[in-house]
Amino acid sequence: METIPDQQTVTTREVVAVHTPPAQPGFLGQDHTARAIIQTDFDHSDPFIILMDDQLDKKNDEPVGGPHPPAGFETVTLILEGELGGAEHTMKAGDFQIMTAGSGIVHTETIDRKMKMRILQMWLNLPKQERWAQPRVQDIVLENVPKLINDEQEIRVYSGSFAGLTSPIQNYVPLIVADLQLKPGVQTSRQLPASYTAFLYVIDGSVSIGNDQSTLREGQVGWLNRMAGDGLSELKLLAGEGGVRVILYAAQPQQDPIVSYGPFIADTQDEIRELYRDFRQGKMSHVSTLPQDRQIVY
Secondary structure, eight states, X not given: OOOOOTTSOOEEOOEEEEEOOOOEEETTEEEEEEEEOOOSOHHXXXXXXXXXXXXXXXXXXXXXXXXXXXXXXXXXXXXXXXXXXXXXXXXXXXXXXXXXXXXXXXXXXXXXXXEEEEEEEEEEEOOGGGTTOOOEEEEEOGGGXXXXXXXXXXXXXXXXXXXXXXXOOOOSSOEEEEEEEEOTTOEEEEEEETTSEEEEEEEEEEEEETTTTEEEETTOEEXXXXXXXXXXEEEEEEEEEEEEEEEEEEEOOOOOOOEEETTEEESSHHHHHHHHHHHHTTOSOBGGGSOGGGEEEO
């Protein structure tokens, strides 16, 4: 259990909102279901824009998906089951990727065979001054993810610093992504920056949170309270009778308004129009053409 310094006043994080995102038909056809995890205004979710829980049980070899041109944000992808990609690069269960779309990049995700897959993919806002950063892809495979493993728990830290572990992933926005798997009845207490927007998404089992012991069950999202200032807060978790697997997302809000249209995030409508013009004129390169120093594997 992580020790919290005595000399510092630390507020316990509590659940302030709970959602149970329904499964809806996904854009890849009848074998695809999607859950929209973020169901709140961006003012409250900042810097998290969208998070989808995509589940695919593809029963034929018909190709689905294709190229798309994101710009102005980062995609944050965690593979929960199956694999994603092709011959050049494949992500498997437990792998993680942050793709900085920035000034714009064409990205292709085509699935042309039978497969079962589940992924969590987020759109993460970029700081205003980094909105048009040079595109970059960072991958970390499960074997290299910093982990804390003992008889009571396994914690994987994909981004940021948490539970005494630090990921090598480079962040424009301070971001923690952690996969916490606790055995039945295990209690743990961990530190989070108090100012971070934070929520938990339960993949399996149940967990009680904070001094209020608010309970989240499989498929539920719990948003945590947020405090001002640069101090620390305490995240208290108690696993239910069947244990729990829960994903933590926490990040520093940027407090900049955004404009969203299609696959583009910008600061103004004029910038959205410019992005569409750049894409139509072929000014956005494909992610596969990025130089090696912009394709980082940890």
